[in-house]
Amino acid sequence: MCMDYQALNLLTIKDKYPIPLIDELLDELWDAQFFSKLDLRVGYHQIRVHPADIEKTTFRTHNGHYEFLVMPFGLRNAPASFQSLMNELFRPFLRHFVLVFFDDILVYNSNWEDHLRHLSIVFQVLQQHQLFVKKSKCDFGKSQIEYLGHVVSRNGVAADPSKLRVIQEWPLPGSVEALRGFLGLTGYYRKFIQGYGRICGPLTSLTKKDAFHLNAEATAAFNQLKEVMLSPSVIALPDFSKPxxxxxxxxxxxxxxxxxxxxxxxxxxxxxxxxxxxxxxxxxxxxxxxxxxxxxxxxxxxxxxxxxxxxxxxxxxxxxxxxxxxxxxxxxxxxxxxxxxxxxxxxxxxxxxxxxxxxxxxxxxxxxSYPYSYMGWLDDLRRHLEQEPWIISKLKESFVSTSAADTSSSSYHYDNGFLKHKGRIVLSLTTGWRAKIFQEHHGTLMAGHAGFLKTYKKISCSFYWHGMKTDIRRMVAECQVCQQNKYETLASPGLLNPLPIPQTVWTDVSMDFIVGLPPCKGKTIIFVVVDRFSKYAHFVAMSHPYTAHSVAQIFVDHVFKLHGMPTTIVSDRDPVFLSAFWKEFFALQGSKLCLSSGYHPQSDGQTEVVNRCLETYLRCFCSLQPRKWLQWLSWAELSYNTSYHSSSKLTPYEIVYGQRPPAVPTYESGTTKLDMVDRCLQTRSQILSQLKTNLEAAQVRMKQQANKHRTERTFEVGDMVYLRLVPYQYQSLACHPFHKLQPKFYGPFEVLEKIGAVAYKLKLPVHSKLHPVFHVSCLKQQLGVGVAPTTILPDVTDEGLLQATPLAIL
The missing domain is CATH 3.30.420.10 (Ribonuclease H-like superfamily/Ribonuclease H)
Known part of the structure; x- marks a missing residue:
């Protein structure tokens, strides 16, 4: 009878008395010839409970409450207390001729006389302390005896056959618990089995969390382990007198x-x-x-x-x-x-x-030895090729040449049911197996969507058909996965299409933001406005967050009051410039908003260049004190506007004001005010005329230089194209959390209209919030037959930002 003493055990201080190791006990028997085993009758119940602790053993039944007067089963320290008692009683004889493991007592000797004498001593100890043994479980004077699940003899130690019988009858485990029970039983005898760890490896892996799935490998390991348990090795006992x-x-x-x-x-x-x-x-x-x-x-x-x-x-x-x-x-x-x-x-x-x-x-x-899964379908391929007329005719030719003993004139021969050409299986031009073979050598995990040459080399090792190099090149080019996920190695598509040159100063401007600056007096952003004709720029510090209303007010306070309202404004697709307020405000002022193509910041390349110059200036003067960048901003504006520009061959200051930047001192005595005004106005007209000529020449040089590394790419209405979306620097686009594993291209999508010289309008899904007009450099012609879009466009907000979707809430 065993009680549930969980509550009592939680309050009990654990007795950490050492329990002997079975392997160490068995090692003591190395020279024994005779064995006797004694088993106590209900050993726990032969130990009295201390009177003060009897009440703690109380248990309840339908007949009332009872208390144990002897040590019950189930107490936390019962095993340690019992082992401590047995070791104390037999301490003078332990490991000399007596082994004790709880209530199992083994007496062993190398000769019969000593065995009888030592057995008598053990009986005297038991009688003295009133411990009783169960006769039916005792064995005396044996040369071979079962002890602690092992069979011990003068030859050594072996596994208990009765325990092995249980292993042989163990059914195939249907759960992790059953599998752990099987491995626990077999593991007890692992020292008798050579390579036990290797054999049960597939089974051990199934005990991991959520990994239980009996596959063919695990079933084979289960059966093999049961088989090797039929004849375990008999291991010798160690003799410490020998090396x-x-x-x-x-x-x-x-x-x-x-x-x-x-x-x-x-x-x-x-x-x-x-x-x-x-x-x-x-x-x-x-x-x-x-x-x-x-x-x-x-x-x-x-x-x-x-x-x-x-x-x-x-x-x-x-x-x-x-x-x-x-x-x-x-x-x-x-x-x-x-x-x-x-x-x-x-x-x-x-x-x-x-x-x-x-x-x-x-x-x-x-x-x-078998890197590809040929074996599963080679028989099907053989049967298919036997029905191909072209293959049959070639087979006849090979048989004729063979019978004529002229094998040198033909490179075709028959082997194992296949027509072969120089050792490679020949396929006809009409068979559909070429696509399957291509997929096996190009689209599988081992093939890895390799390029043309690698794929051709893999296929040509085993197969041959006429024109296979051309076919493989086409198949690789038309692979949908490759088209969406591989980089383009061609020159940049789309020839340079510069914006028209303005007629005078401050009629056409471009604007952008520089973000990511350290806070300085509450400012973290620079609003950059550039005149596209003179290249004159204004830099205005701003705070974050900013709105279309606040940016419009800053534009009025710093640009409009000095130069008036421009005719056109070029900007990127920042949410501020896409807002309804911004569009309505400048529409009422008669200004036309020109937005760059989606994901193509090069359309507003002028402002990007100014941004780079400004950032370089600030790095040079405040890199050691980055939080003081604001005090250098005015100097940066003056430095930029008074610097020589290679495109105009003048400084922006000269173009706008018709004179060189003022030097110190700014006034020369003896000059006539009216003459100065006349000269300034004449100089200004000459400067503006020369400026337009210089800008046109610079634009031609820039176009020629840029187009050296570009290719012209055009599409027709109705063409299917892939779309590349690349978040770029200085624009508040949210990058995908797994950007490295994202497809390089989305689509394909249909071309609806050509916009200008280098932009196209696409037929995007109805739910897409992306602007449908894209620069030609973001597009790529779809090759092969038309397919439905295989990748979904990323979600965007109403402001045009890429919208990230959380994978999990932690």
Missing amino acids: FVIETDASNTGIRAVLQQEGRPIAFTSKALGPRSQAMSAYEREMLAIVHAIKKWQTYLQGHHFVIRMDHHSLKFFLQNRAHTPFQQKWISKLLGFDYEIQYKQGTENQAADALSRLHSEAQLCVI
């Missing part, structure tokens, strides 16, 4: 070792190597095998001289070599204090450990 021998070996997949004495195995051990250990050199893996074996059997080896045998010759001088790596230094420190010598033994002689270490290798080689 021990360890045979070790290591392969690419595991390390193995055998502990021996006089050629008889005492214990086996094996361990599979993880990826990190597999990457070690052969020298280090052999060292690891030695360290693992010595650590495993250190209770046998400590204080004794032993021999290590292995098939790695360089390790024979292990103790004389210098440790070069941290691994070697760590392992050498673990071996200090052991008395051993290393002997070289060829692998053919080191059969036990060598076989254990290479059990994984053969299976891996079999897998490597």
Whole structure:
């Protein structure tokens, strides 16, 4: 009878009395010839409970409350208390001729006379302390006896056949709990099984979280483990008066070792190597095998001289070599204090450990031998080709040439049901198997969507058809996955199409924002406005957040009051410039808003260049004090506007004001005011005329230079194209959290209209909020037959920002 004492056990201080290890107990029997086993009758109930603690053992039944006067089962410290008592009673005799494991007492001797005498001593101890044994469970004077699940004899230790019978009758596990029970029972006898870790490896992997799935490999491992349990090895008991021998070996997949004495195995051990250990050199893996074996059997080896045998010759001088790596230094420190010598033994002689270490290798080689899944459909291909007229005619020709003994004139021959050309299977031009073979060598996990040359080399090793190089080149080019996910290696598409040159100053402007600056007096943004004709710029510091209303007010306060309202305004697709307020405000002022193409910031390249110049200036003067950038902003504006521009061959200041930037002193005595005005006005007219000529020449040079590295790309209405969306710097676009794994192109989509010289309007999905007009550099012609869009456009907000969707809420 066992009670539920969980509540009592929680309040009980645990007695950490050491419980003996079964392997250590069995090792004491190495020279025994006679055995007697005694089993106490309900051993726990032969120990009285202390009177003060009797009430703590109370339990309730339908007949009332009861208390234990003797030690019950289920108490937290019952096992430790019982083992402590038995060890105390037999302390003078323990491990001399008596072994005690709870209520199992074993008396062992090497001769019969001593055995009878020692058995009498044990009976006297039991009688003295009023401990009773159960006669039906006792055995006396045996040369072979069952003890603690093992069969012990003068020949050594073997597994208990009755326990092995249970293993043989164990059904195929249907749950993780059943599998753990099976592995627990077999693991108890793992020291008798060579390569136990390798055999049960597929089963052990199923005990991981959410990994239980009985596949063919696990079922085979289950059956193999039951089979090897039928005839486990009989291991010898260690004789500490004789030297021990360890045979070790290591392969690419595991390390193995055998502990021996006089050629008889005492214990086996094996361990599979993880990826990190597999990457070690052969020298280090052999060292690891030695360290693992010595650590495993250190209770046998400590204080004794032993021999290590292995098939790695360089390790024979292990103790004389210098440790070069941290691994070697760590392992050498673990071996200090052991008395051993290393002997070289060829692998053919080191059969036990060598076989254990290479059990994984053969299976891996079999897998490597068949990198492609040909075998599943070669028979189908053979039957299909036998029906092809062209193949049949070629077969007849090969038979004729063979019968005529003229094999040199034809490169075709018949082999194993296939027509072959120079050893490669021949396919007809009408067969549909070419697409399947292409997919097998291009689109599978091993093929990896390689390019034309790699795919051609793979296919041409095994197959041949007329014009296969052209076909494979076309198939690779038309692969939808490759078109969407690979970079374009051609020159940048779309020839440069410059904006028209303005007629005078401050009629056409461009604007942009510089963000990401450190806070300085509450300002974190610079609003940049540039005159496209004179290149004159204004830099205005702003605070975040900003709205279309606040930006419009800043424009009026800093630009409009000085130069009036411009005719056109060029900007990128920032949400401020896309807002209804911004559009309505400038429409009422008669200004036309010109927005750059989506995801093509080069349309507003002038402002981007000014931004780069401004950032360079600020880095030069305030990189050591970045939070003081605001005090340098006015100087940066003056420096930029008074600097020489190669395109205009003048400074923006000269173009706007008709004179050179004022020097110090700014006034020269003796000058006539009216004459100065006249000269300034004449100079200004000449400057403006010359400026237009210089800008046109610069624009021609820029166009010629840019088009050297560009290709002209045009599309017709109705063409299907892929779309590339690339968030760019200085624009508040939200990057995808897995940008590296995103497709490079979306679509394909239909071209609806050509906008200008280098932009096109696409037919996007109805739910898309993206602006449908894109620069030609963002588009790519779809090759192959038309397909529905295979990738979904990212969501965007009403302001045009890419909208990120959370993967999970943490």
